[in-house]
Amino acid sequence: MQNENTPDTSPTAQPQRAGRRNRLIVLGAAALVALGLGGVAVATSGTDHPAPAAVSLDAQTRAEAASRADRSIRESSTPVTPSLSPTPSPSAVSASPTKTAAAKAKPKPKKTAKPTPAWVDPMPGAAVTSCYGQRWGTLHAGIDLALPSGTPIRAAAAGTVTQAGDASDGYGNSVFIDHGNGYLTHYAHQSRIAVTVGQAVKAGQVIGYEGATGDATGPHLHFEVHQGMWNQIDPAPFMRARGVDLGC
Numbered sequence: 001m002q003n004e005n006t007p008d009t010s011p012t013a014q015p016q017r018a019g020r021r022n023r024l025i026v027l028g029a030a031a032l033v034a035l036g037l038g039g040v041a042v043a044t045s046g047t048d049h050p051a052p053a054a055v056s057l058d059a060q061t062r063a064e065a066a067s068r069a070d071r072s073i074r075e076s077s078t079p080v081t082p083s084l085s086p087t088p089s090p091s092a093v094s095a096s097p098t099k100t101a102a103a104k105a106k107p108k109p110k111k112t113a114k115p116t117p118a119w120v121d122p123m124p125g126a127a128v129t130s131c132y133g134q135r136w137g138t139l140h141a142g143i144d145l146a147l148p149s150g151t152p153i154r155a156a157a158a159g160t161v162t163q164a165g166d167a168s169d170g171y172g173n174s175v176f177i178d179h180g181n182g183y184l185t186h187y188a189h190q191s192r193i194a195v196t197v198g199q200a201v202k203a204g205q206v207i208g209y210e211g212a213t214g215d216a217t218g219p220h221l222h223f224e225v226h227q228g229m230w231n232q233i234d235p236a237p238f239m240r241a242r243g244v245d246l247g248c
């Protein structure tokens with residue numbers, strides 16, 4: 001009976017259940033729809049921003065890249081497509097040579113900076129006994145540098161010896177060095193000369209030794225700078241401009 005009841009009740013309940021089921025189905029469907037929409041919305045909202053955007057960006061970038069590639073290929077295709085597509089590499093190469101050139105240019109000034117002290121003190125440590133200028137009614141056309149006799153005298157700069165000896169003109173044993181830039185230096189009253197005419201000398205090279213030959217009251221080096229032969233100028237500012245302070 002209970003079995004029958006149950007069937008009895010069941011049929012009545014079944015429609016109810018069916019109705020509930022329908023309702024549930026409807027609700028569930030609605031819920032599913034809602035969830036689905038929501039899910040779609042969420043999915044779309046979630047995926048739209050990242051995924052589609054990324055996809056769209058990828059697509060755009062790819063399209064742009066493709067168009068660029070096409071452009072580059074098209075623009076450069078006429079001459080030589082492959083070689084010109086590496087065109088950026090030549091530019092980089094061209095940039096690297098400029099860097100290397102700059103790097104090379106930097107050491108060059110350093111190398112030139114080394115010869116810049118091409119001018120040196122002809123007798124370092126000497127005391128100045130007379131500067132360039134009027135003295136006793138005449139022009140003292142050089143600077144007198146005093147140290148004990150026999151002190152080495154050095155070429156103020158590289159050049160070629162044009163005169164070496166005693167010309168009986170009051171300078172005693174004297175040496176002229178032509179520096180090839182319009183200037184000559186003159187070293188007078190030497191006790192002994194260590195160079196010969198035509199000899200090439202380097203800056204600082206010993207050309208002779210201090211003495212008192214010629215018209216000299218005592219051992220000293222009479223040092224002159226000629227802007228053109230026998231056009232003596234004041235050695236002090238000339239040498240100072242070249243990094244050598246002779247003390248006048």
Ligand SMILES: [Zn+2]
Binds near residue numbers: 140142221
């Ligand atoms: Zn003098």
